[in-house]
Amino acid sequence: MSREVEDFNRRLLRARDAMDRAYAEPLDVRAVAAVAHVSEAHFIRSFRAVFGETPHRYLQRRRVERSMFLLRETDRSVTDICLDVGFTSLGTFSRTFREIVGETPSHYRRGHGPIVAPHCVQLAAMRPRVAAVVTQSSSFGEAVATAAP
Amino acid sequence: MITRLNVASIYVLDKEEALDFYVNKLGLEKGNDVKQGDYRWLTVRVPGDQATEISLEQPGPPLHDEATTEQLRELISKGALGGLVFITDDARSLYATLRERGVTDFTQEPTDHFYGTDMGIRDPFGNPIRILQQGKVPQEATA
Numbered sequence: 001m002s003r004e005v006e007d008f009n010r011r012l013l014r015a016r017d018a019m020d021r022a023y024a025e026p027l028d029v030r031a032v033a034a035v036a037h038v039s040e041a042h043f044i045r046s047f048r049a050v051f052g053e054t055p056h057r058y059l060q061r062r063r064v065e066r067s068m069f070l071l072r073e074t075d076r077s078v079t080d081i082c083l084d085v086g087f088t089s090l091g092t093f094s095r096t097f098r099e100i101v102g103e104t105p106s107h108y109r110r111g112h113g114p115i116v117a118p119h120c121v122q123l124a125a126m127r128p129r130v131a132a133v134v135t136q137s138s139s140f141g142e143a144v145a146t147a148a149p
Numbered sequence: 150m151i152t153r154l155n156v157a158s159i160y161v162l163d164k165e166e167a168l169d170f171y172v173n174k175l176g177l178e179k180g181n182d183v184k185q186g187d188y189r190w191l192t193v194r195v196p197g198d199q200a201t202e203i204s205l206e207q208p209g210p211p212l213h214d215e216a217t218t219e220q221l222r223e224l225i226s227k228g229a230l231g232g233l234v235f236i237t238d239d240a241r242s243l244y245a246t247l248r249e250r251g252v253t254d255f256t257q258e259p260t261d262h263f264y265g266t267d268m269g270i271r272d273p274f275g276n277p278i279r280i281l282q283q284g285k286v287p288q289e290a291t292a
Contacts, residue, residue, distance in 0.1 A: 005223070014271075119267065120279045
């Protein structure tokens with residue numbers, strides 16, 4: 001593998017890290033692509049080739065994981081948690097959560113309490129797998145609307 | 150009975166660049182640096198802690214064939230390999246110091262948990278590093 005490919009992987013990883021770090025902010029794919037210094041289309045294509053899913057889906061799973069954490073660990077309302085983790089619409093949050101986890105946020109909360117494991121372990125290991133293959137859009141959905149000019 | 154951990158290994162893409170990062174940026178000290186033919190046994194360690202060393206290993210011959218070397222290098226740059234967890238006595242002050250030294254690849258700003266305050270960074274190659282300040286922080290959980 002050429003040094004060029006390694007450098008490119010590293011830049012994509014840096015962009016992925018930006019999503020893990022700033023998931024609560026109104027991220028759009030253009031901003032994340034800028035972290036990797038590539039065009040939006042090239043970013044989506046190469047991110048998927050390297051990490052096996054679109055950046056949009058990666059960010060969704062990060063946000064859903066953080067919402068699962070807050071549902072388990074806090075008493076905050078589902079609406080507050082939806083906003084805490086970067087979703088701007090309760091409808092989108094509930095639909096995405098159900099699609100990925102397989103149950104509603106409220107149902108998940110009833111069935112789960114706090115997990116005794118370090119936070120970094122939860123961050124890395126508890127990000128939900130996608131329950132079923134679903135159609136993926138290539139944008140950041142509702143977040144892109146707020147960021148578009 | 151095993152009595153302690155002596156050496157842990159981490160794969161890096163370039164030993165010299167790794168040494169610069171782990172010593173000059175992160176603040177570790179150089180341990181062993183022994184050359185034997187083409188091989189360089191290079192370790193770093195927490196300053197003052199001679200019990201445990203971190204061996205900086207570079208994929209390549211004679212440990213790995215060419216294809217394996219390429220696979221490992223790809224996995225490192227994708228951040229797919231294991232990393233290190235350190236303890237600090239002051240996470241926020243260390244965070245400021247790291248920023249002053251030019252570290253930008255933070256995966257998590259210092260965050261309080263019931264068991265302490267931690268943060269995350271990546272080394273120049275993609276390896277994840279966690280740094281934890283232990284001790285209870287009285288605060289409600291936040292994401």
